[in-house]
Amino acid sequence: MGRRRQSVTIKHVAADAGVSLQTVSRVINNEPNVRPAMKERVQASIDKLGYVPSIAAQRMSGSRSYLILAINDRDMTIADWRAREGRDWVDQMLLGGMLTCAKHGYRMLIELVDTHSDHVERELGAAIAALQPDGVILTPPHSENPQITGLLAKRQIPFARIGTTEKGPGIALTMGDKFNAQLATDHLIELGHERIGFIAGPEEFSLSDRRMNGWIEAMDNAGFAHDGLAQRGDFGFETGMEAARKLLDLPDRPTAIIASSDQMALATLELARKRGLDVPRDLSLVSFDNSPIARFTQPPLTAVDQPISDTISRAVELLIRSRDEAPPADVISVHGELVVRGSTARARARGAD
Amino acid sequence: MGRRRQSVTIKHVAADAGVSLQTVSRVINNEPNVRPAMKERVQASIDKLGYVPSIAAQRMSGSRSYLILAINDRDMTIADWRAREGRDWVDQMLLGGMLTCAKHGYRMLIELVDTHSDHVERELGAAIAALQPDGVILTPPHSENPQITGLLAKRQIPFARIGTTEKGPGIALTMGDKFNAQLATDHLIELGHERIGFIAGPEEFSLSDRRMNGWIEAMDNAGFAHDGLAQRGDFGFETGMEAARKLLDLPDRPTAIIASSDQMALATLELARKRGLDVPRDLSLVSFDNSPIARFTQPPLTAVDQPISDTISRAVELLIRSRDEAPPADVISVHGELVVRGSTARARARGAD
DNA sequence: CTGAAAGCGCTAACAT
DNA sequence: ATGTTAGCGCTTTCAG
Numbered sequence: 001m002g003r004r005r006q007s008v009t010i011k012h013v014a015a016d017a018g019v020s021l022q023t024v025s026r027v028i029n030n031e032p033n034v035r036p037a038m039k040e041r042v043q044a045s046i047d048k049l050g051y052v053p054s055i056a057a058q059r060m061s062g063s064r065s066y067l068i069l070a071i072n073d074r075d076m077t078i079a080d081w082r083a084r085e086g087r088d089w090v091d092q093m094l095l096g097g098m099l100t101c102a103k104h105g106y107r108m109l110i111e112l113v114d115t116h117s118d119h120v121e122r123e124l125g126a127a128i129a130a131l132q133p134d135g136v137i138l139t140p141p142h143s144e145n146p147q148i149t150g151l152l153a154k155r156q157i158p159f160a161r162i163g164t165t166e167k168g169p170g171i172a173l174t175m176g177d178k179f180n181a182q183l184a185t186d187h188l189i190e191l192g193h194e195r196i197g198f199i200a201g202p203e204e205f206s207l208s209d210r211r212m213n214g215w216i217e218a219m220d221n222a223g224f225a226h227d228g229l230a231q232r233g234d235f236g237f238e239t240g241m242e243a244a245r246k247l248l249d250l251p252d253r254p255t256a257i258i259a260s261s262d263q264m265a266l267a268t269l270e271l272a273r274k275r276g277l278d279v280p281r282d283l284s285l286v287s288f289d290n291s292p293i294a295r296f297t298q299p300p301l302t303a304v305d306q307p308i309s310d311t312i313s314r315a316v317e318l319l320i321r322s323r324d325e326a327p328p329a330d331v332i333s334v335h336g337e338l339v340v341r342g343s344t345a346r347a348r349a350r351g352a353d
Numbered sequence: 354m355g356r357r358r359q360s361v362t363i364k365h366v367a368a369d370a371g372v373s374l375q376t377v378s379r380v381i382n383n384e385p386n387v388r389p390a391m392k393e394r395v396q397a398s399i400d401k402l403g404y405v406p407s408i409a410a411q412r413m414s415g416s417r418s419y420l421i422l423a424i425n426d427r428d429m430t431i432a433d434w435r436a437r438e439g440r441d442w443v444d445q446m447l448l449g450g451m452l453t454c455a456k457h458g459y460r461m462l463i464e465l466v467d468t469h470s471d472h473v474e475r476e477l478g479a480a481i482a483a484l485q486p487d488g489v490i491l492t493p494p495h496s497e498n499p500q501i502t503g504l505l506a507k508r509q510i511p512f513a514r515i516g517t518t519e520k521g522p523g524i525a526l527t528m529g530d531k532f533n534a535q536l537a538t539d540h541l542i543e544l545g546h547e548r549i550g551f552i553a554g555p556e557e558f559s560l561s562d563r564r565m566n567g568w569i570e571a572m573d574n575a576g577f578a579h580d581g582l583a584q585r586g587d588f589g590f591e592t593g594m595e596a597a598r599k600l601l602d603l604p605d606r607p608t609a610i611i612a613s614s615d616q617m618a619l620a621t622l623e624l625a626r627k628r629g630l631d632v633p634r635d636l637s638l639v640s641f642d643n644s645p646i647a648r649f650t651q652p653p654l655t656a657v658d659q660p661i662s663d664t665i666s667r668a669v670e671l672l673i674r675s676r677d678e679a680p681p682a683d684v685i686s687v688h689g690e691l692v693v694r695g696s697t698a699r700a701r702a703r704g705a706d
Numbered sequence: 707c708t709g710a711a712a713g714c715g716c717t718a719a720c721a722t
Numbered sequence: 723a724t725g726t727t728a729g730c731g732c733t734t735t736c737a738g
Contacts, residue, residue: 005730005731006730006731009730009731009732010731010732010733011731021731021732021733022733022734024732025732025733025734028732029733053731053732054730054731054732056730056731056732057730057731057732057733058731058732058733059732060730060731060732060733061731061732061733061734062732062733062734063732063733063734
């Protein structure tokens with residue numbers, strides 16, 4: 001097949017412009033200490049020849065790799081892709097990440113890593129050694145895996161932790177979980193609901209408890225009891241169904257339920273239908289994620305929309321910038337919003353059922 | 354920030370194992386002419402030190418970059434991501450592409466390129482110069498853009514063209530468009546339908562006509578007329594609605610319609626509802642793509658499922674292999690299958706409406 | 707402000 | 723079967 005060489009290199013440009021390699025390099029990297037006239041001449045040659053630097057060579061010489069690595073949980077991601085249930089978390093990451101990367105001449109690359117395996121460090125280490133990314137984006141549950149954050153910190157690779165509020169090395173970004181849960185709860189309270197159930201996510205994700213705390217706080221503020229009104233699922237349909245069952249089996253069952261994922265909301269909807277409960281007449285329902293299916297259910301779900309794209313975009317921006325300036329030490333919070341659809345309605349007068 | 358160097362290099366391994374760099378290189382690349390004992394000793398050092406080759410360095414020395422670049426249409430892809438309507442074409446590409454890449458030590462990278470712009474060549478050229486991928490995957494409509502295929506051919510970069518049957522440089526792979534359309538048509542014919550309408554995709558995509566031909570052929574085989582029963586849309590909702598309108602306005606309107614995309618099928622469903630036509634009682638409906646929403650409509654859509662993941666996986670496999678062996682000259686066809694759901698039913702006796 | 711020299715980590719080509 | 727040499731394209735010293 002013959003080895004493929006770069007067609008136009010810095011050498012060609014230098015020769016064409018009649019300057020040294022170094023001067024061309026300075027122009028490419030927008031360094032100071034180049035006279036405008038010189039810069040212009042070199043730029044003209046670059047444009048004329050259609051020169052584009054090789055990132056491999058740039059990386060080799062100790063400069064940037066112009067690569068940002070996004071690490072997703074392998075099993076969960078593959079399961080979502082296979083299930084084809086419309087979860088577009090990865091797409092939203094790409095949307096925010098790729099576009100922002102492109103704006104700065106970077107590329108984003110996705111890597112699937114198995115959090116639970118005992119060789120996480122090897123897996124991640126290999127990816128880093130191979131690609132030498134300039135920054136890494138960690139999504140839950142990786143964001144709180146000390147093996148991963150530790151490795152990155154030790155190797156001094158700038159990284160962002162999505163969906164966590166824990167202090168520590170790296171840039172922490174949340175999508176306002178507590179705030180969002182309050183938003184959802186307040187919406188229901190405004191509709192006159194007092195007994196509002198909550199289906200939390202698994203403990204493995206710290207955002208699960210942040211959401212639950214938002215609900216608790218909103219309930220407390222309104223002076224409503226919440227004891228026994230919380231159940232836990234794993235974000236999936238099955239456990240969501242189980243949690244919903246426990247809530248609806250309550251003697252004084254809730255008139256509204258907030259589920260921490262669309263799948264769990266779907267399960268709740270399904271169970272309500274089976275029990276002859278009309279949503280939203282007999283039961284109001286709010287879900288988290290607002291993935292595409294939320295719009296296609298009957299009724300369409302009122303849902304908390306997570307600003308995934310914006311958050312990843314923000315992370316990329318900060319990672320790229322962290323080359324020159326110190327990254328923010330505080331947790332960055334980009335909060336979501338409530339999309340009101342047909343699954344929530346005014347609470348009926350007490351005792352009406 | 355300080356330049357980051359590779360922590361463990363081939364030098365360290367060579368020193369540890371007490372051999373030359375070249376020998377280590379040979380072991381890494383699984384080359385012959387290394388005595389088993391030697392190989393084992395080197396491998397032991399590699400494992401001990403946790404060495405992983407830098408792909409930048411590998412690329413620099415004229416070897417592979419271990420990168421496969423998938424080129425998607427920028428506008429269409431971003432529009433899909435923003436719309437959040439569950440189209441998971443990109444996810445399915447990643448599923449097939451990333452996993453197969455990983456199996457061979459490669460990575461897949463997505464690049465968004467604007468087909469319609471007059472600087473396609475510059476855009477693509479830049480991506481290639483920067484990344485130096487070992488292979489490129491072209492998705493429609495790029496697969497049939499001569500500017501793109503020409504550039505790739507000239508630069509001698511192995512590439513795959515998805516969704517095309519045109520001969521030419523590069524590996525062509527289709528997802529069996531004609532076959533799939535026949536499948537859909539035959540399904541309806543078996544249900545007793547004779548007047549089967551067809552909503553084709555835009556001419557810009559050659560697969561549009563291949564699908565239409567499949568329908569025509571199936572209709573011909575059954576001895577049914579198809580004149581005036583074809584309309585064209587652009588895969589989107591609006592034009593789908595318009596096309597459906599024309600078909601349903603026909604004096605002797607079809608009892609079944611095949612739409613070349615889920616969005617156009619959705620539009621048809623919507624129009625049918627507006628006109629008081631029950632699907633599938635009064636109108637059977639088959640769609641193409643089988644994206645997640647197809648399962649969540651009322652009724653769920655009978656749809657042609659495109660083997661995107663498998664096709665991309667196949668493409669990756671062939672691209673990687675094309676380093677050593679000549680790629681297949683023939684068009685490779687991985688065909689889809691029909692997923693029967695609730696939008697198709699037996700045709701009612703003629704004249705019943 | 708510009709240039710020359712050295713080297714990043716790896717492999718192809720050429721010894722031995 | 724193994725080692726040596728040169729060089730990929732670029733940036734970082736260090737000199738002018």
